[in-house]
Amino acid sequence: MFRELIESWWHDMKEVFTDIGVLIFVIAVPLAYPLIYAYVYNTEIARDVTAAVVDDSQSNMSREFIRKIDAAPEMAVYAKCTNMAEAQDLMMKREVYGIVHIPKSFEDDLRKGKQTRVGVYCDVSSMIYYKNLLLPCTNASLEMNKLIRVEKFKNLITDREREVAMQPVKYQHVQLFNPQGGYDSFLLPPVLMLIIQQTMLLGMGMAMGKTREKNRGYALDLNMHLTHPVSVLLGRMMIYVPLYILLALYMYTVVTQMFTFPQLGHYWDFVGFIIPYVIDCCVFGLVLASLLYRREDSILMFVFMSVPLLFMSGVSWPGSNLPDFWYYVGRLFPSSYGINGYVRLTSMGASLKDLHSEMTGIVIQTAVYFVIAMLITRLQIIRVEKGRKLGIDNARLKYDKKLLEE
Amino acid sequence: MLSYVKRQGKRIWMLTVRELRIFIRRPLLVFCMLIAPIFCAIFFSTMMSEGLPQKLPTGLVDEDNTSTTRQIVRILGSMKTTDLSRRYPTFEAAKEAVLHGEIYAFMYIPKGTTQAAISSKQPQISFYTNDAYFLPASLLMKDLRTTSEMTGLAITRETLRAKGLTDKQIMGVLQPIVIESHPISNSTLNYSVLLTNCIVPGIVILMIMLTTTYAIGMEWKKGTQKFVYHDMAGGSVPIFITGKLLPQTVLYVLQFWMMYVYLYKVLCFPCQSGLFPMMCIGVLTVLAAQAFGLVMFGIFAGQMRMSMSASALVGVLSISMAGFSYPTTAMSPLLIKLSWIFPLRDYFLIYSNQALNGYPIEYAWQPILALLIMMVVPLLFIKRYAYAINHIDYVP
Structure with missing residues (x-):
């Protein structure tokens, strides 16, 4: 059995490392894709989202309000328009993403002690526009409200109490993790874990397609006498697992440091987490790859899955709000555990102990998928044996006939 | 003249029938062209059915x-x-x-x-x-x-x-100053409106690019490209390509239409422009995405795997580049310029002009022009296709 393991490993090794198509997916893409994504989101935070201001009040106070929102880093006053129609035109041209409308009675109302309403109209084709326009306006209003309150309180209470009455309870907001609220620090860690799983699937699927094409539809090399499913599987795992551990280390060290992504977790916790995850992905890949019959099929089959998988992991859309059905579907994929575990590890500084639920999931998955992969390989071995009894030439003939039918 | 049109029409028909036969034998293609997009539409719309995350x-x-x-x-x-x-x-x-x-x-x-x-x-x-x-x-x-x-x-x-x-x-x-926010056209801030409307077309566009390069590349793989070109298409690259891609075009256009009915009639997402303009945009998008695939195949003449890998790269990246999650305008200046060549980015701009906001269509002339230009670019590759058919073999 051990001899068979080495034989099968060496054979597959040669197949993988002489196949440029597979190598692109298992080496070039994992090396390059994190860099491309980091470049796309390199700006981290959207600054200076443009807005038009329609100031019907034209008063000192309205101008103060405009100055305040313009000073905020999130937005920039792009134009001051005389009426809404003009501002709307800018919006249709996508030169501005929002309109701030200050009513004619703005200053009057404030002087009379009445409430006044500032309208903020936002393009919501991206939520970030909405967020970036609303936040500075709210901040400016809170700040001005505080000062106005001080004025009002002048007549009501003594100077000493004024400061406190203005704001009896102070509050502060602390961003526990990802303190800059950067979009890349939020999205990149999940994407890295997804890249590990998806490129491994693509590479393994392509390698499997190649084996089948070379061996007339059989999943194992017809010229080799393989009898133990475990040795075949271990042989394949011995190619991908070490390779991907290296790639994961590259992502954790080079990529993370180059773009200063969060890296709170302990190095050895990361190693302890990533090895089971890579093994899990590999075993999962062995199962899925067995479904493929042609080299290029893996691209058709696996690429589109990346986007739904990102959402199923519960990072883009809050996991607490995933419908049960999709939550459990997500649990079938290693990435759901990998993404959550990695985010907790690097962005939130969790230790391996804190990742108990993810680790359990990964271990169970690995065991289940390994058994399934073993059964599949067992079947494949039986099929090859049968084919061989027919004689390799006959077996080939059968497949050729199928090919010709196409 | 009439007989010429008839003859070409017949050629395209023959190729189309042959293509349909291939679909039947390759369940994976049908999976990609039908099941995957429908799955994604159902997945994203049911996942975000509550609109704005609650509780x-x-x-x-x-x-x-x-x-x-x-x-x-x-x-x-x-x-x-x-x-x-x-x-x-x-x-x-x-x-x-x-x-x-x-x-x-x-x-x-x-x-x-x-x-x-x-x-x-x-x-x-x-x-x-x-x-x-x-x-x-x-x-x-x-x-x-x-x-x-x-x-x-x-x-x-x-x-x-x-x-x-x-x-x-x-x-x-x-609270002397009150801020009243008016998210235009999506007053409840429904995330499904925002994301389902863009991610699902994004995945369909990805699939279009992949199946375009796959279906054409398959001829090289089977070594039948010369036969199809000389004997079936009468030595004409446009006929060769039209015949091969027409069934896909019809399928994908129907899918875009079905998706619009589902989104705007069943789920009642905002569609200020009405269904008809969106249906036309659907046709335009399908053709542009197919053209993109053709250009990819032209660049990597006859190399199915490379052109598919490149299409996959662009297709997946375009979901980030479109700008519905992280705004494109906040990216680096180089990427802003490059964003025009991503079909999904152009689609997103036209969609938000039409269905979401209901603005006059002339304000979206730039992305529409971008898609139209994309549609004619493959014409530059006709000679390269002819060369690839006659002189280049499948590379595994």
């Missing part, structure tokens, strides 16, 4: 536990986004809960807050959000902030009431 688990550490602090709990409890059912005895316990993913945020009220507020010592309360989870953190931040603001004001309101002010006067003092 996000939030913690509370109330060391003070007085009637005033319980009022905070009531205010927060009345908010849709927050689910404040989890209590923690200490700050550390709450932080631990964040670490374990039980809650996305928590509010911390230290001991003696009420006492300090009443005796005018201006105490401080804090709220903590976990921004490693972007969406829940930013939604909860808004709620927690409003609550904190209101907590302080509740105490001021009592003081003012004691001075004999009316409620209307009080509001004029407490």
